[in-house]
Amino acid sequence: MSLFPEARVLGVDLEHGTVAAKTIPGEIYRLYPGGSALGLYLFLNRIKTGVDPLSPGNVLVMAVSPLTGLPISGLSRVNVTTKSPLTGAIADSQAGGFFPAELKANGWDAIIFSGRAPEPVYLYINGEKAELRSAASAWGRVTGEAEKEIRAEHAEDNLHIAQIGPAGENMVKYASIMNMCNRANGRNGTGAVMGSKKLKAVVVKKGKKQKPVNQERVKELSAETKDRIQANSVLRNLAENGTSGDLESLNLVGHLVTRNWKSGWFPEGAEKITGTKMTETILKKRDTCYGCVVRCKRIVEVPGMVDPLYGGPEFETCAALGSYCGIKSLEAIAHANQLCNMYGLDTISCGATIAFAMECFEKGLLTKKDTGGLELTFGNEEVLPEVIEQIASKKGFGAMLAEGTREAARQLGDGFPELSIAVKGQELPAHMPQQKPSLGLVYAVNPFGADHQSSAHDTVLSANPKSGVWNKLKQIGIWKGYEPDRMTVDEEKVRFAYNSQCFYAVADSLCLCQFVWGPVWQVYGPSELVELCRYGLGWDTSLYELMLAGERRINMMRHFNAREGFSKKDDVLPERLFNPLPDGPSEGRVLDRDEIEAARDLYYRFAGWDTETGNPTEAALKRLSLGWLLEN
Numbered sequence: 219m220s221l222f223p224e225a226r227v228l229g230v231d232l233e234h235g236t237v238a239a240k241t242i243p244g245e246i247y248r249l250y251p252g253g254s255a256l257g258l259y260l261f262l263n264r265i266k267t268g269v270d271p272l273s274p275g276n277v278l279v280m281a282v283s284p285l286t287g288l289p290i291s292g293l294s295r296v297n298v299t300t301k302s303p304l305t306g307a308i309a310d311s312q313a314g315g316f317f318p319a320e321l322k323a324n325g326w327d328a329i330i331f332s333g334r335a336p337e338p339v340y341l342y343i344n345g346e347k348a349e350l351r352s353a354a355s356a357w358g359r360v361t362g363e364a365e366k367e368i369r370a371e372h373a374e375d376n377l378h379i380a381q382i383g384p385a386g387e388n389m390v391k392y393a394s395i396m397n398m399c400n401r402a403n404g405r406n407g408t409g410a411v412m413g414s415k416k417l418k419a420v421v422v423k424k425g426k427k428q429k430p431v432n433q434e435r436v437k438e439l440s441a442e443t444k445d446r447i448q449a450n451s452v453l454r455n456l457a458e459n460g461t462s463g464d465l466e467s468l469n470l471v472g473h474l475v476t477r478n479w480k481s482g483w484f485p486e487g488a489e490k491i492t493g494t495k496m497t498e499t500i501l502k503k504r505d506t507c508y509g510c511v512v513r514c515k516r517i518v519e520v521p522g523m524v525d526p527l528y529g530g531p532e533f534e535t536c537a538a539l540g541s542y543c544g545i546k547s548l549e550a551i552a553h554a555n556q557l558c559n560m561y562g563l564d565t566i567s568c569g570a571t572i573a574f575a576m577e578c579f580e581k582g583l584l585t586k587k588d589t590g591g592l593e594l595t596f597g598n599e600e601v602l603p604e605v606i607e608q609i610a611s612k613k614g615f616g617a618m619l620a621e622g623t624r625e626a627a628r629q630l631g632d633g634f635p636e637l638s639i640a641v642k643g644q645e646l647p648a649h650m651p652q653q654k655p656s657l658g659l660v661y662a663v664n665p666f667g668a669d670h671q672s673s674a675h676d677t678v679l680s681a682n683p684k685s686g687v688w689n690k691l692k693q694i695g696i697w698k699g700y701e702p703d704r705m706t707v708d709e710e711k712v713r714f715a716y717n718s719q720c721f722y723a724v725a726d727s728l729c730l731c732q733f734v735w736g737p738v739w740q741v742y743g744p745s746e747l748v749e750l751c752r753y754g755l756g757w758d759t760s761l762y763e764l765m766l767a768g769e770r771r772i773n774m775m776r777h778f779n780a781r782e783g784f785s786k787k788d789d790v791l792p793e794r795l796f797n798p799l800p801d802g803p804s805e806g807r808v809l810d811r812d813e814i815e816a817a818r819d820l821y822y823r824f825a826g827w828d829t830e831t832g833n834p835t836e837a838a839l840k841r842l843s844l845g846w847l848l849e850n
């Protein structure tokens with residue numbers, strides 16, 4: 219085994235107010251090489267079975283990777299692992315920005331938070347110095363104000379802050395962790411766990427970045443980034459128009475989630491809420507994460523309404539707070555995005571929950587009496603700010619919506635679970651399985667609920683056979699292309715789902731931005747990732763070793779879920795996806811239930827899991843050096 223760095227980890231006991239440094243030996247770190255995998259290793263070694271996610275017994279881990287902060291695009295992301303208050307399953311969420319690179323630059327690979335502080339605190343890190351400080355002046359404030367308070371206390375701007383807003387403090391089940399006030403560890407309610415621990419923020423001082431082992435080779439690889447972007451129309455669009463640059467094209471094929479998933483067609487609004495429209499109207503400038511030349515992030519401004527500090531809406535936000543709710547004003551979406559970033563709310567679950575409430579209102583399950591007089595109709599952009607504020611503060615009917623759609627549907631009565639469009643309690647992101655059935659399979663089986671960044675999407679399989687996409691896909695064992703309208707999830711699609719999920723799992727462990735490093739259309743592909751590990755770290759690895767690390771990460775999550783009582787019964791898609799779409803270019807399109815169920819069983823077999831329960835077998839765990847989990 220070649221040399222691999224040790225992981226340097228901070229253990230923060232919030233109850234006793236202590237901070238202790240420890241190291242994880244290189245031979246262990248190599249098996250769990252950062253981010254999600256390292257987070258799971260540390261989490262699973264500490265968490266007890268059946269812990270209430272919002273109790274002091276929950277554990278929350280923030281982790282980066284040995285690659286974080288190296289001088290090449292797409293290497294500044296932080297992963298958060300904990301038990302989700304939204305789903306009760308494993309929580310796993312990534313965010314970019316500058317905070318991840320600076321955490322690593324201070325010499326730390328992970329932070330483990332346990333217990334609950336008696337009073338609000340934040341963790342301050344300046345190199346070897348790491349201490350808990352009172353967060354009394356920042357607690358209760360929105361993210362922008364809390365940042366100012368913390369900066370004023372240190373009398374300097376050279377700080378990078380990951381924090382929760384009032385929604386996290388109030389333990390809204392889908393509260394996020396924000397850094398730069400506009401980058402979110404959005405999904406799974408990780409911010410609520412921080413809030414339950416009375417942990418307001420993690421503050422790091424700007425540090426000295428690590429250098430690659432082979433600076434020349436990394437420089438050569440990095441020098442190609444701009445040319446590769448120019449040569450790739452998907453990446454050019456991403457850079458110029460952000461992640462919502464493609465929104466309108468989804469509508470053109472009838473797959474833009476509309477009015478709580480009742481339709482995939484939003485002809486009256488799609489064109490008004492696209493990334494191109496944003497570029498033409500409210501975009502102030504493009505923004506970036508540490509060291510990245512893609513600059514896909516948006517900073518928007520609407521005078522008197524939207525402050526550039528809070529960034530700009532991503533594709534998922536334009537859909538969830540836009541078409542999901544039938545809202546066609548980009549300004550209203552940008553304002554709602556700002557409120558979510560101020561209060562620290564996941565924009566996907568927040569928008570999806572409002573869309574759910576709008577359908578309840580349409581059906582008479584919620585009335586003006588419940589909403590405090592709000593006309594909660596699809597398309598009514600004026601209600602968004604008030605509803606978001608009520609959710610964040612858990613006031614009025616916002617208290618019910620703050621629980622997420624699954625619990626809100628339960629509170630409304632047993633007859634309405636079909637209005638909650640969620641898997642394992644997590645609201646679906648804005649890619650429709652009716653168009654992308656293998657993604658639908660991954661929505662169903664993914665351990666932390668439906669997720670659009672856990673596997674490659676079916677549409678790439680229609681790429682021109684001569685395009686570079688196929689060179690990358692073949693590296694991870696995918697060979698078969700499909701006609702664009704061939705909506706199936708057959709054996710080859712299951713392979714595509716599983717293999718690409720393993721690759722994305724290692725990407726989330728090495729803390730890579732999936733727009734730069736991926737198995738399909740991204741700037742760099744699998745073979746270049748191996749080169750990066752070799753030249754950046756001197757890690758003489760292979761794609762085989764990396765894919766195994768990805769599988770290991772997925773199996774750790776599934777093992778935790780099995781311990782918590784999750785099984786095959788939880789790997790199911792919302793009923794609405796099995797009803798034919800009613801209108802537009804995708805009229806009549808529907809998921810085939812038998813095909814999805816057969817694909818799920820085949821997926822379990824590919825993974826080596828029990829097809830009766832969907833849980834990892836002893837053999838599967840031992841194959842991945844995870845036998846120790848069976849003793850926990």
Ligand code: SF4
Pocket residue numbers: 291292293294314315505506507510511512513514515731732733734
């Ligand atoms: S591609 Fe976009 S999200 Fe990814 S690192 Fe670059 S700027 Fe950040």
